[in-house]
Amino acid sequence: MPSRGKTLTKTSINPNVLNVEYAVRGGIPAVAAKYQDELDKGKKLAFDSIVWTNIGNPQQLPNLAQPPLSFWRQVAALTEYPSLLDSPKETRDALFPIDAQQRAQELLKAFGSVGAYTGSKGVALIRQHVAEFVEERDGYPEDIENIYLSTGASGGILTLFQTFFRPGQDAILIPIPQYPLYSAAVSLYDLTAAHYQLDPNKNWEASLDSVHDSLRKARKEGKTPRAIVVINPGNPTGSCMSRAEIEAIIKIAYEEELVIFADEVYQRNVYQSEHPFISFRKVLLDFGNSSKEDERKISETVELVSSHSISKGFSGECGRRGGYYQLTNIDSDVEAQVNKLVSVSLCPPVQGQIGVDMLVKPPKEGEPSYELYAKEVDEIRSTLEHRSDLIAKRLDSLDGIHIRPAMGALYLFPQLHLSKKAWDQAKADNKKVDELYCLELLDKTGICVVPGAGFGEEPVQLEDGSCHAYFRTTMLAKATDEFVDRFVDFHKGFMERY
């Protein structure tokens, strides 16, 4: 027998995987995890706890920005252990409101057991409830066959990128800054990222010039632009798109033959009444009411994928991995391929599906659980608004940081203005200046944020040698005052050092 080494080495595996980057869990969060481990083992560091603000994980301890909604968990527990529904009436009524018991029974009737595979698209009853939800939201009815439940929103987006686009050939328009799921999917499936810029001086509105530039560039390189990704409300930007902006993007998609991927997972996370959430589907279908024939044609033609999730909003139920996507104007042969591909993974997690049911059909006024539900949602909403405003105001008051309160989503994306000395130091350390800043922040305070470059927003040196850079922090940190105090002290020290 001849001797041999490993079959799999870094240079002999899928090169597309090597190209994937995912900053919200890589780089600096990995260093933070090491520190957490050291703290757990009793080591003394410059801080006594890590403040995890690198990822939108609302139920993470010790932040617990969003305690679970009671109604959700009551229904989940009853579907897990239906014997509870058979306990003496006095016992079960003391533990569970009647409407939670009824919902659990309705769901159990629809799928039998949370331990059985459901249909690959998800439980029909739950998809029916999604259709009713989007009808009420947008004013247009929906066929349940256009609704697919998914393993979080991410699971659905990955499936569709894989189904729709041709490796080595297609280009996808991705906003900069962006949530890195999209650049990761592009690398993984051997597609080309065609970046377009969001303008920090215009509330992070999409620069249409940059969309056109990017389309030209991709075509010049022999790639076929096939889709445009939009994230509304924005991650990491925290901005909400106006109707005019949405209309402009839909028109470009029509003219340039692009599918729209509308990531709308933060649609409930909106904080300013003058900037409401408007769905892409509504604006697209509204074109159908236009007096102009070519605009009516848009509403029947432009292919749209709308994603939603139980991980954000007021539920923040990340761990269940639930979400859905809705297909508008997708060719039925193509939809059949999606249907086939999802069948290979059998079905989305059933507790994630149940979560979608709660998301789209919460307790209504007059129902036994409504009062508590409304109170819990109000508390979460005011907690998030308060934390966002406090962080934004205190950081914005500092020299060298500019940030406005978020219109939506769970993030703040402050702009740093740093000195030439900082830029040069980063260069000498073979780092980017945002990475230098975020690493020092972590080392000195235990606060874990993600550099702007992780979202594609690279630091830029200005004419005078100073520079602009960004970082993203969630608005979920618990002891917000103390968190901001730590942050403010650090920033002042950093500005003094550099």
Added chain:
Amino acid sequence: MPSRGKTLTKTSINPNVLNVEYAVRGGIPAVAAKYQDELDKGKKLAFDSIVWTNIGNPQQLPNLAQPPLSFWRQVAALTEYPSLLDSPKETRDALFPIDAQQRAQELLKAFGSVGAYTGSKGVALIRQHVAEFVEERDGYPEDIENIYLSTGASGGILTLFQTFFRPGQDAILIPIPQYPLYSAAVSLYDLTAAHYQLDPNKNWEASLDSVHDSLRKARKEGKTPRAIVVINPGNPTGSCMSRAEIEAIIKIAYEEELVIFADEVYQRNVYQSEHPFISFRKVLLDFGNSSKEDERKISETVELVSSHSISKGFSGECGRRGGYYQLTNIDSDVEAQVNKLVSVSLCPPVQGQIGVDMLVKPPKEGEPSYELYAKEVDEIRSTLEHRSDLIAKRLDSLDGIHIRPAMGALYLFPQLHLSKKAWDQAKADNKKVDELYCLELLDKTGICVVPGAGFGEEPVQLEDGSCHAYFRTTMLAKATDEFVDRFVDFHKGFMERY
């Protein structure tokens, strides 16, 4: 604005997806779903219910071959709604055994909330319990860093195929017959399937000659064979591999530089004490005790992926989407790439992870839940054995069907011997003969099984014009006598017609 059609059409999407086939949910099961829908709407058919035996879904109604294990569901309910742990002691003790309460508390302490993202590899405590489980099973310790929790076993296998293998370049050895997840993964990731044959006349043992033939053929076509898939106990074959067979495959993997993918999801589903389950990992590590240096080298070199699932065994908890994979001898740089890729999907569903904890750490003798747990497991075991034996004996007694009781897994894979007339009729209908048989079975009885060709086992015409063909049925059908009666009547009629 110029007029335009769809951006996405069947001829302009990812061609690899078009090539994916997944028979256990496509083809005949799709026809069955149509009939189910018609029955639900009150239409009269030749039967009054569909008998779903196309997929191993033990908790599916109305079969319910495996009611959920109480301990599992008690712990799940408590983790979903921890307020139950704060209910008056008398109430909670009446509803939940103490050890279920303790387990829920231990798990909640480990991950905080089922609604929070866990680490991408899964909760460390649960991976620790997996390591202890495999140590007890195999007699060798394990590092928890080699254990990844996954979204069912399928989720893990798809992730690893994508990470390890080079599109357009690598070939994967797949048994025929096989579970179609593997051929689907090969198509999806643009790999080449190199088939090797399991021998129906030798209890479906792997033909080593056919492994070598297939390796030669793949190399001649310019592909690089990189891995061999084994399914033990077998799906669809229901066979268990002997130690000698496992040793032979490990040696081939060493010599031919192949990674072994050992699909061991049916490891608890074994029915004959003379054919026990033996893990690939145990046999691989046993080579380390050999007196021969080259055999010791094998145990340190051959790369092995071992998969396990909560969907099968005695739990049958398919809908939670839980499982794990264990990496042996994988290069650390490659493992880092796996770790990065799983982080893009954030984490496996937390209730699936909790299921893995129950799977690897069930109630022990002396603990309050043990007696009920043991009783429930015994009932499931005897139900499965009874159903398997009854179906096998009655079908085997018929002319034109040969089948022995399964050694393991959840399936029977009978061989049909059909006439030239049947073969010719199928040809005239532009079908395969197994498809003809299974479609007529469905049309006349409502029984939904999957043709052998769906597992890669094609019908073969014999010299006299008659033919051999296969189908797979699960052993999960509820009214087994009535199910077999329907089947027997159909088969006799089919043999008369053809």
